Amino acid sequence: MEEKQVSWKERLAYAMSDFGCNTIFQIVGTYFLVFSTDTMGIKASVITGLFALTAVIDSFDGIIWGQFIDRTHTKWGKSRPYWLWFSIPFALFCVMAFSAPNLPYTWKVVWIYVAYIGVKVLYSGVNIPVTSILPALTSNPQERVVLSTVRQFFGNMGASILLPLTLPAVAWFGMRFGSSKAEATTSAAGWFIWALILGILTVVCLLTAFAGTRERVVTKDSNRSIPMRESVKALKGNYPWAIIIFINFVYWGAFAVRSSSLPYYFKYVLHNEALGSWVLAGTVITLISTALVPFLTKKIGKRNTMLIGMVGTALSQLILFFADRMSGNVPMILVGVVLYYVSYGLTGALIAVMLSDAVDFGEWKNNVRAEGFVTSFSSFSAKLGMGLGSMILSAVLASGGYVAVSAGHSVVQSGSALNAIRLGFIWIPLIGYVASCIALLFNNVDKIENKMVADLKVKHENEQ
Template sequence: MRDDLPLASPPLPASAKLAYGIGDFGFGLSWNMVGAFLLFFYTDVALLPAAAVGTLLLVSRLADAAIDPVIGIAVDRTRGRSGRARPWFKWGAVPFGLLCAATFWIPPGSEIIRLLWAVLTFGALGILFSVVNIPYGALLPMMTNRSNERLTLGSLRAAGTAISVIVATAATMPLVGALGGGDQARGFLIVGTLFGLLTTLTTLNLLRCPEQVHAPDQPHRQAVLPQVRAMIANRAWHTVFLFALLNFVRFGAVLAVTPFFAINVLGKPWMISILLPAVSGTLLIGSIIAPPYLKRMGMRRGNLIALLAALPLFALLPLTEGSTAAFLTLYLIGSVLLSITMTAIFAMAAEAIEYHEQLTGTRNEGLLSSGISLSTKIGMALGGALIAFGLASIGYVPGKGGAQVVSGLRWLYYAPIILCMIAQMAVIARYPAIRRATR
């Protein structure tokens, strides 16, 4: 490991920090509409079979295993006047916004035509998400190497994510109803177009973020395999990768199953617009309390304590289904605790890049960020696919319930939350101590 520590970068202006946080509001607005409602849209509006949808969600995201590192390496090799990350926002903002709308359009024709359209649009959306989101993740360590500012940027990003999911989950169905005039297909298309436009504008706004931390002099065309091997050998990186993967398996499963759970188990469809926004409303709270908490407790211990405190609260949830007040109380407190761990991911990802430089003398922000982006997408896909396959296995049919469906939905709702938290505790226990930049 290298003994020299980098000098601290210049302080960031407030406008740049705000632009960075708003960036994830835009990405999250469209991506979390997809995560929360695409399964429902495919099964209940486009009338596609749940098993086929589950396969689509899983295969499309696993294909990103080859695409994301390619984009990450391309970011590292980018040398433009506006930097390494920012040129990608210019190229990808408009196409990504257009695909957000196209994904929620149902072409006329047979089930095969609708399924092929879903395959094409969802696959392309994932690729374009990588084109803008991997540079976005790489941008944070390029903006600053100050640990306090990284925590601030990570918290602002978490706040942007939180607000976007609140808007996406709370407003989507009311907007679909209001703008669609009773036609859900039309309503989803209009809302997808609106959210896609906002995503494009906030992505272009990231051009205001400066790139102040530069990679040390190194060849632009390094061999790929040694870079990948070094990334995998970076204990901080693969710890964050697994921690984020498990986090987003849980998050993706909760987003996908909540509409079905609220309607068929709780018997309260109106709870959809409370439970889903609450996930991100608590993330907004977590983005405020996480920086001082994690600074005091440290990443490893702070995350472990938050997970240990949240676990019994979610384990008790099945006992409170008959009381809305008790259910929501446990749910909200547990979600606040989990929001600390989600906020920590962004700061840990930046730390993993600093740790990589200490180990190897190279930063490779694009490649390492592509891995974290990949964990997010695969996690969301695994969570969504798990629910889709689960719906097929319990014989779910839109508009029909039954004891088997209700029992199956309970397992699909609670098991991913609890199992993923236990696995996250085992993973974060391996997170290494990382030296900070000097002032």
């Protein structure tokens, strides 16, 4: 299968897809809630309604995007064109999500509802192709691991650079446009300018991915429109798919709760907002563990490598709990953070690979190859989990009596509000990570991979 190998130039181009869309999406996931409450002055209970509505919408839009991909036939392929068509609309809505127009309260609510829903829907349009194109880039299982690892490496690198830079950048731009030092991190102008810069970067990265990749694994199903009723057959008995979709739901739901609650935890519980930015900078640690993924998968397999990462994320939450009980012991918190990022680096790259395995398994078992439909559930489950996670966090904050801060003002949160923040930062993510570990134990696709790949190779050769 040497002809299926891709060059380093193409690997890097593919990596730009994650560097572009996922980096800005992580910033939305981390800071949209705190921007809405502390800059826009929107009540947390109102954001709960937004997250609930978005979770419902996300239950459908990912599957619809997947059907679009399976029906797309262009000179550029099935998945690549979506980076060309939707990169600019996606970036525009991301900028809108961090814009604070001078409107009455009701219209501000309308603004953030439209912006956030637009971000979530269009994220599916540019992110599902990141996963659906992987089986078309190469049929070599180890090459898929390398491609996904390089993609995840650059995605994590973007997050490690831009996430910790966000608050300092917002403050810097805010002070340039008249905000005082005290209100700089809630500056509307600062947030808008920073989001605009990230939006431009996102467009450039996605267009680079479009220009630099090629869909080379073309099968009989790749050249025809697969109706929904036939696409569903690819899921029959497809237990690797069911497991990874469940993991996607609970793991990324836990991730969303942890990410969104992190700014609150360091600002109100530890009273050290600057440390929170440095903790986000720890994302750079994931680069080391992500780079080890191809080596580890060769030695112990994909499932076991991923399992180590998931167990590590669960243990990191327990360390944070003990650190919190010790009056916010900073050295222990940093130990937990390091373990979290090392473990996260082993996990993220392999989810897309296992979804590619599920595409192969569906074709191998049911004779239907529906890349768009099968992988679209990845976006559906991840976004549903992240949406519900964000909704749960905002509901927990509201029930705990969290008081939104208007720009330029400070507030002392009640004990119940602080406990709500702790619940979001420590305990809810722990539950999600433990559930992911248990589900992954039932995935044994590594044991049948060689036979599956060999059988599919013969099938594809006979179709030519």
